[in-house]
Amino acid sequence: MTVRFSLRQLEFFVAVADAGSISGGAERCGASQAGVSLAIRDLERHLGVQLLVRRRAKGAVLTEAGHGLLLDARRLLGSADELQALASATGGQVSGTLAVGCYVTLAPFLIPPVLDEFAGRHPALDVQVTEGAADDLREALLDGRCELAFLYDVDEGSGLSTVPIRTTRPYLILAADHPLAEQESIALAEIAAEPLIMFDVPSARNAARMLADAGLVPRLRHLSSNIEVVRCLVARGVGYSILVQRWPTDVSFEGLPIASRAISDPTQERRAVLAWPTRTRLTRRAQALIDFCVSRDGGS
Template sequence: MAANFSLRQLEYFVAVADTGSMSAAAVRCHASQAGISTAIADLERRLGVQLLIRRRAKGVALTEAGSRILGRAQAMLTQADEITAGAQAEEGRLAGRLTIGCYAALTPFLIPLLVDGFTRLHPAVNLELIEGEQDEMRQALVQGSCDIALLYAFGDEAGLSRTTLRASRPYVIVAADHPVAERESVSLAELADEPLIICAEPPARHNADHWFSLAGARPNIRYRTSSIEAVRSMVARGLGFATLIQTWPTDTSVEGLPLASVPLSDPLDDVELVIAHASHVVPTQRARAFLQYAEKTLAGPGGPDTVN
């Protein structure tokens, strides 16, 4: 018996489930909020079950039936994409949808470069982007909300397969007139009493605690901000210092004030930048092509540096 619902309705339902609201799903799907709402209401009528609980001013939540159907809807959309991609692959080109996740602090430094280059090579691939904290991206991979993701590697990642793109050693930034600015290296223990400025988003706090512990000291965290540019600007004004993972592309803050980067003498391990996918999922040809492109573009000394 032919299905009495459309793939478009499933796409809207999955988008609402992923984003948590009709309005956010409308933006993601380039549709009107009313169109999203009407399509899902019709889908519920045709399936004979309620998929969503509508909560005024609080977004939506999945019903038990909605939770059960969500995975099947995602699988059907993936299969539809693969049919389209397979047909176009017969013409010798990659096509279809590829959803890329990225740790938010890395997004400005990795995504524009990778998207620009990859879409030039494979214009028929429809790239979609999501970003968030490290744990959110891991969860998105396991749940199937994205195909691959760019992350930092910290310990074992249960359920994920990873490919290392590059590795960098932690270092500190200080104001240009700081006493250690011209030093060849410095220990975290020497800076332990000074104000530390960190990103409020994980894993910055974990990193600080771990690195200072290895140096036999405790961090004096003074300021937290979700903006890495704010971190750098505060450091440039002499309000404290900060620990970063990979080299920033400029040695000035957004205000144009100079900064100094100083290597750490402490025995800290390198931190790996990785591209990951769910272990239980076989990557599509599109995902494999993006992984290979990211390896070629980011690996080695010529690749762009990123930020903690």
């Protein structure tokens, strides 16, 4: 069987699909609009299907056939990148491009070592990290825009395989001079009547649910999607908060001390994982990141 299309045509098609327009795709690929448009028309002709609906001044929209081809095109380009990296690798060197997603609240803990320590060990590897919401990152994994993503543990049947890299439990933060700060652990009933400063992201919104499950009614004082605002308000004594990830220092953005204390009530562990699509084969570069994260954090 003779293949009548090129990897460059697939690259143009994927770029246009991601950008939503011929012009945007051409800019991403450093090519002319006319060249990209012609290449995709040739691709459509060789495949015998229409991949894009071109709308003047409204960009380009994928057809049903285009959506069907997109993931396979990404995989084929990824395999080609892997093949080229293997061919040029020396001494087991990992190279190519590794696209990684990271859930926003995990980013401060996981992105710095990935872009510093891991990337430093593999100088021929281009590590590109995108931060985002959990649903957006799952979609990016399933449609091939990311090879791996840092997420909280995902449900079975999601189409994703995972390996645990970090395990934590919810804990309380309160002002350092708060009377309860003298205790090593605090029961939710001891603090529930005080104002709650809630970190307003999906992974942390279970604070109110934890209180409700314990038969307690939270006194919500303030919601913020900025973790440093939450920590600053707590340090000032405006209220307390329940967080999941442990901050490396108990000092707020303003330099005020914060007390971190365990919750004496039963709490459920939260697992951060590296996820990838179940039906895809891991590349050497993806496996290298998995090995790095597991060895660094011990999977816990």
